[in-house]
Amino acid sequence: FVPSPLAVAPTSKTSSNSRLPSPLFALDTKEKPAEATADPAVSSISSTTVESSEPAADSEGLPWWWSYLWELPALHPGEPGTDITFADSANVLRTNIEQIYGGYPSLDQCPLATGEITDIADGTMFIGLQRYQNEYGSPYKLCFGPKSFLVISDPVQAKHVLRDANTLYDKGILAEILKPIMGKGLIPADPETWSVRRRAIVPAFHKAWLNHMVGLFAYCNEGLIASLEKAADKKDAPSGQTGGKIEMEEKFCSVALDIIGLSVFNYEFGSVSEESPVIKAVYSALVEAEHRSMTPAPYWDLPFANELVPRLRKFNSDLKILDDVLTDLINRAKNSRQVEDIEELEKRDYANVKDPSLLRFLVDMRGADIDNKQLRDDLMTMLIAGHETTAAVLTWALFELTKHPECMAKVRHEIDSVLGDRTPTYEDIKSMKYLRLVVAETLRLYPEPPLLIRRCRTENKLPKGGGREATVIRGMDIFLSLYNLHHDERFWPNANEFKPERWETKYTNPEVPDWAGYDPEKWMNTNLYPNEVASDFAYLPFGGGARKCVGDEFATLEATVTLAMVLRRFEFEFDSSKLAETKVGIMEHPEDLNHPVGMRTGATIHTRRGLHMVIRKREV
């Protein structure tokens, strides 16, 4: 198997990027400069990024072509956790070869995107995929060596994959990569384990608990506010600006970690104010999950790799620290177990409950599986799934509000009139509609993650929708681009504009067959935030169908409370000294023109160099 005819072939011009683009998410081609990451935890995140001038070997010293070899079906037969076999992978490969040498239309009727590899390896793969979408429509196919992906960016087709035919798809590569970290947690779990655990975990996010969580979010934010006050008091802003300097992406990461620790397993990380080996271990797990998602060859599965590769040895020892903490918390919860029926648990008076964590609920539930390993996997999954995602939403919401002073003024007016000096309650959130729309609009412009991943288990037909009818063959890997869906003018007029008001207006487009359009009536009376149902699957920040995020309401409430508390007390401006520095980034990435902080992807969309702001206490 010669890779180049099948690949979007690296040309001599692009040879510095000759390592294959990631099969997952994106390759980041820029390294975050050290000054943007004073916090060691955050600097360890930036260390996962890959330099554009990468020589012909990756960070583990493996030659770039090794990843091609790994993808040969003979070396990578039948995927663990799925029923896809060597024969299925070979059939997908044969289809692609026939298409390349036989010409379009192929067996699956999908055009093959061709172009320079740099189109998608410039650090923002989702933007590269959008360029191809404009050219080829939905779905189109992308080949990297013998590996191929069907890229879907249409709401009707997304509804088919996620909801109507969801049993015909599994998580494919994503499950393979996350299994060593999350075990049998919901994201990578096999179908049997998934349905048992999903039934146990969904009731844990019940109404009374979410109501109580609003108070917990406010409690964790007090630490953040104290640390922001200190920064404001420093008054070290660059000349021409007043206030103190602060990097807000890192601050939002810390508060989101504190919140997830306390709410999910009753553990005080206290990461807003200090650094500890456990916090470092959490970041190590996150960094490794992200690194694996960007590494084409699963070298960690090789015999002895975990003993021999220094990176893996370090990761395993960090994971052990985290596992020990989780095991201790699980044992303590089990030792004080008080079994109750789900209905009774859901009626708990949380004001008088000492430990309101999700772990407590999962242990106390009658008939629950309280096997240590399973509980550990559940907690680890929620820690990873629920931390950086929310931090990213907060980062981009502050970024957009700073760019749009008229929206900021509206938000502030709402917060002042609803909250006054109080900390927010669930009822207050209901009253702060504009702020909720800001959160929704941020999730539209910056979906976290920007791509969903699936693998087809049974050949089936994709409906046409606003794209083309196609056959998805068994074994085919899928990228469902949320970024494309959310930025498509056919579903969202002036799609690139930050306009929270858009969510109040009905929109239909008869030119997209079978798409019902967006209808605010479908959520405003029943939900706090717009969702996939109201947009007929054109807005999928939390996915949709059976595998939809279990933490959607938790996360949106968390983001709303945090923004309300922070924006009420502080004024922000972009740090002008850092803006000048990022001009280089702007020149290199024309699509970043509206993003003075730049974008890069791992599992979520990060800034390139941090969200550097000048902060002042607000006169109220």
Ligand code: HEM
């Ligand atoms: C703004 C924050 C968040 C965003 C944008 C987000 C987004 C998503 C998305 C898009 C999925 C679907 C993935 C797929 O279909 O492949 C998902 C799944 C999931 N999320 Fe979230 N999430 C967020 C916060 C949270 C939180 C706070 C938790 C838990 C405390 C959480 C736990 C999970 C779990 C367990 C799954 C897997 C569900 C399953 O497969 O059954 N997420 N999330």
